[in-house]
Amino acid sequence: MKNNNGDDFIVELTDLENINYHHIAQILGEDIPKLPKIYNRTFGYRIVNKHITELGLYKRELKEFPRPLINFYYLQYLELSETQLKYLSKSIDKLQSLQTLYIKNNQLTSLPESFGNLKSLCLLNLSNNQLTSLPESFGNLESLRLLNLRNNQLTSLPESFGKLLSLNELDLSINSLKDLPKSFSSLQALQKLYLTFNRFDSIPESLFNFKYIQHLRLGGNQLIFLPKKLGNLKSLQRLILTNNQLTTLPESIGNLSALRTLNLSSNRLERLPKSFRNLQSLEELNIAENRLETLPDSLDKLKSLQVLNISRNKELKLPKSILKISNLSRIYALNILNNPSNENILTLLERNGVAVYRD
Numbered sequence: 001m002k003n004n005n006g007d008d009f010i011v012e013l014t015d016l017e018n019i020n021y022h023h024i025a026q027i028l029g030e031d032i033p034k035l036p037k038i039y040n041r042t043f044g045y046r047i048v049n050k051h052i053t054e055l056g057l058y059k060r061e062l063k064e065f066p067r068p069l070i071n072f073y074y075l076q077y078l079e080l081s082e083t084q085l086k087y088l089s090k091s092i093d094k095l096q097s098l099q100t101l102y103i104k105n106n107q108l109t110s111l112p113e114s115f116g117n118l119k120s121l122c123l124l125n126l127s128n129n130q131l132t133s134l135p136e137s138f139g140n141l142e143s144l145r146l147l148n149l150r151n152n153q154l155t156s157l158p159e160s161f162g163k164l165l166s167l168n169e170l171d172l173s174i175n176s177l178k179d180l181p182k183s184f185s186s187l188q189a190l191q192k193l194y195l196t197f198n199r200f201d202s203i204p205e206s207l208f209n210f211k212y213i214q215h216l217r218l219g220g221n222q223l224i225f226l227p228k229k230l231g232n233l234k235s236l237q238r239l240i241l242t243n244n245q246l247t248t249l250p251e252s253i254g255n256l257s258a259l260r261t262l263n264l265s266s267n268r269l270e271r272l273p274k275s276f277r278n279l280q281s282l283e284e285l286n287i288a289e290n291r292l293e294t295l296p297d298s299l300d301k302l303k304s305l306q307v308l309n310i311s312r313n314k315e316l317k318l319p320k321s322i323l324k325i326s327n328l329s330r331i332y333a334l335n336i337l338n339n340p341s342n343e344n345i346l347t348l349l350e351r352n353g354v355a356v357y358r359d
Contacts, residue, residue, distance in 0.1 A: 058082055058102070065089040073097065081105050081125075093117035104128050104148070116140035127151055127171070139163035150174055150194070162186040173197055173217070180204040188212065196220050196240070208232045219243050219263070231255030242266050242286070254278035265289050265309065277301035285309070288332065292316050300324035311335055311357075318345045323352070333358045 052072055056079035063084045069075075070091040077100045085106040093114040100123045108129040116137025124141070127150040139160025146169045154175040162183020170187075173196040185206035190213055197220035207216070208229040215238040223244040231252030238261040246267040254275025261284045269290040277298035285302075288311040295310070300321040308325075310316060311334040318336075322328075322345060331354055333346055338359075350356050 053077065053097075055079070065092065067091075070094045076100065076120075078102070088112055088115065090114050096120060099123070099143075101125070111135055111138070113137050119143060122146070122166075124148070134158055134161070136160050142166065145169070147171070157181050157184070159183050165189060168192065170194070180206050182206060185209045191215065193217070203227065203230070205229075211235060214238065214258075216240070226250050226253070228252045234258065237261070237281075239263070249273050251275045257281060260284070260304075262286070272296055274298065280304060283307065288312050295319050295322070297321045303327065306330065308332070313337075316342075318342050320345065323348055328354050330355045331357070335359060 053074055054077040055072065055075060058079045058081045060083050062080070063086060065085065065088050067089065070089060072095060074097050075095055076097050078095070078098060079102045081102045082105045085103060085108060087108065088111060090112045091114070092112065095118065097120055098118055099120050101118070101121060102125045104125045104127045106129050108126065108131055110131065111134060113135045114137070115135060116139065118141060120143055121141050122143050123146045124144060125148040127148045129152050131149070131152040131154060133154065134157060136158045137160070138158055139162070141164060143166055144164050145166050147164070147167060148171045150171045151174040154172070154177060156177065157180060159181045160183070161181055162185070164187060167187050167190055169192040170190060171194040173194045175198055177195070177198040178200060184204065188211065190210055192215040193207070193213060194217045196217045200218065200221040201224060203218065203223065203226065210233060212235050213233055214235055216233070216236060217240040219240045219242040221244055223241065223246055226246065226249060228250045230250060231254070233256060235258055236256050237258050239256070239259060240263045242263045243266045246264070246269055249269065249272065251273045252275070253273060254277070256279065258281055259279055260281050262279070262282060263286040265286045265288040267290050269287065269292055271292065272287070272295060274296060276296055279302060281304055282302050283304050284307040285305060286309040288309045290313055292310070292313040293315045294317050297319050298321070299319065303326055305325050306327050307330045308328060309332040311332045313336055316336045317339070318341070328349070331349060333356060336342060346356050346358060
C-alpha cells in the first residue's frame with residue numbers, strides 16, 4: 001500500500017501506540033471497507049508486535065474473534081463490544097499484556113478455559129452477553145479489580161471465584177443467581193457489589209465478612225428478611241433493597257453508622273425499628289410503596305437526612321417529629337393518607353423551606 005508520496009504506508013505506522021477503526025478509516029478511506037481487511041492487508045505483525053498498545057474494534061460485524069489479534073503481544077487495551085461475537089479464540093491467552101478488555105453487548109455463551117491465563121487483566125466488561133457459566137480458571141485473574149457480568153444467564157459462580165483477591169467492584173446484576181460460593185467471603189478488597197435482579201431469597205452469609213464494602217445493591221430479588229449480621233457492614237454507605245418482600249427490618253440496621261443512602265421502596269414493611277435513630281450519616285431515605293402506618297417519633301434524630309420519600313404508603317400518619325429534621329430539603333409524599341393532620345404537617349414543612357412533592 002502506498003501513501004501520497006509513493007512510499008510504503010506501513011512505515012508511516014511504526015510510531016503508533018493507540019489505534020481504532022475510526023482512526024484508520026480517516027487515513028485509509030475506501031481501502032478498508034471492512035475491518036478484517038485491515039489485518040490481512042495493512043497491519044504487519046512487525047509493527048503490531050512492537051508498538052500497538054490500544055485497539056478499538058467496537059460496532060463491527062466480526063462475529064468471530066479475529067485471529068491476527070493473538071499476535072498483538074503488547075496490547076494493553078482491547079475493545080470488542082457490539083461486534084456480534086459468539087465465541088473467543090482459545091489462543092486469547094497470548095495477549096499477556098492485556099489490562100483492559102471490553103466485550104460487552106455480544107452473543108458469548110461461554111469462555112475458553114485459557115481465558116484464566118490473562119493474568120495482567122485489571123478491568124473486564126462482559127455485560128450483556130449470554131454467558132451461562134464461567135470456567136474454573138476464571139479465578140486465576142489475580143489482577144482483576146473491576147468486573148462487569150451484568151445481564152447474562154449465570155446460575156452459579158465457580159468456587160475459584162474467591163481467588164479474585166484484588167477485586168474492588170463487581171456487577172452481577174440481571175442474572176439467575178440463587179447463591180454465592182463459600183469462597184466469596186475471601187473477596188475482602190470488595191467495595192462495590194451489585195446483585196440486583198437475581199433470585200436470592202436471603203442474603204448470602206459470605207457477604208457479612210466484608211469490612212470495606214461501601215455500596216451494596218440487592219434490589220429486585222426475593223428477600224423475605226434481613227439477618228442481624230447486616231449490622232456488621234460498618235463501612236456501608238449505600239444500601240439498595242428495593243423490590244423485595246421484606247416485612248420487617250432487624251434492629252441491627254441501626255449499626256450501619258456510615259450509611260448515607262437507604263432504599264427500601266416496594267417492599268411490605270409495616271414499621272421501622274427504633275434503632276433507625278442511630279443512622280446519623282443517613283442523607284437519603286426511600287421507604288415508598290410499603291405498608292407503613294406510622295414512622296418512629298425519633299425520626300428527628302436523623303440530623304443528616306436531606307431527602308425523604310414516603311409516597312404510596314396509603315395509611316401513613318406523619319409524626320410531628322418530622323418537622324424537627326433539621327437538614328430536610330425534599331420530601332415526596334404522593335398518595336399517602338389524606339387527613340387534616342398530614343396536610344397540616346406538609347404545609348408547615350413547606351413554610352420551613354422544604355420542597356414537598358404530593359398529589
